Amino acid sequence: MVKIAICDDETEFLDLLSDSLDSWCRAHQLTLQLYRFTNGDELISAHRAYGMDLILLDMIMPLLSGMDTARELRQHDPHVPIIFLTSSPEFALESYEVRTFWYLLKPLDEVRFHAVLDSWYEVHKASMAHFAARTDSGY
Known part of the structure; x- marks a missing residue:
């Protein structure tokens, strides 16, 4: 399962992005837990509560x-x-200040978007394979 949050003030774009994410997840046989927000404050609160795997942000x-x-x-x-x-x-150059994974321009090019998701998922899988958890006796 992947937890992905999308935040955009345009509900039509949220719908388009939701459909595209559903399609990508089906193609990769992944279960998607999708969180949709129209403002940053809601997104921040939800990420603190649920911990997203990926955030898509306008x-x-x-x-x-x-x-x-x-x-x-x-x-x-x-x-x-x-x-x-x-x-x-x-804002593309400024986005590096927050260590953005990628910067895509609207209108959404679904082929390019899915290629970026493929890149993210490769990194995500690798990070999950090397996950270390601290316990009372160490790592």
């Missing part, structure tokens, strides 16, 4: 921008992969 949103949301996420989780999906190319 840049331009009311209240808390995508960049501010990513900065807040990084204060509490320096490792969660963040992919920006936005119509704003001007």
Whole structure:
């Protein structure tokens, strides 16, 4: 199972992205637990509570921008992969400040999006294979 959060203030884009993620997960025989948000504050709270495997984030949103949301996420989780999906190319360089995994431009190119998800999933599988848990007796 993969837990993926998407955050975009445009509900039509959330629907499109949800369908694309469902398709990608079916192709990879993965169970998807999808969390949908229209603002960064809700996303931050949910990530603290549930711990996402991947966050897909718009840049331009009311209240808390995508960049501010990513900065807040990084204060509490320096490792969660963040992919920006936005119509704003001007923030691409700044996105490296929050260690973004990828920066994709709208409109969504599903082939490219799925290729980026493939790249993320390879990294995700490798990190899960090397997961170390601290116990009372060590690692």
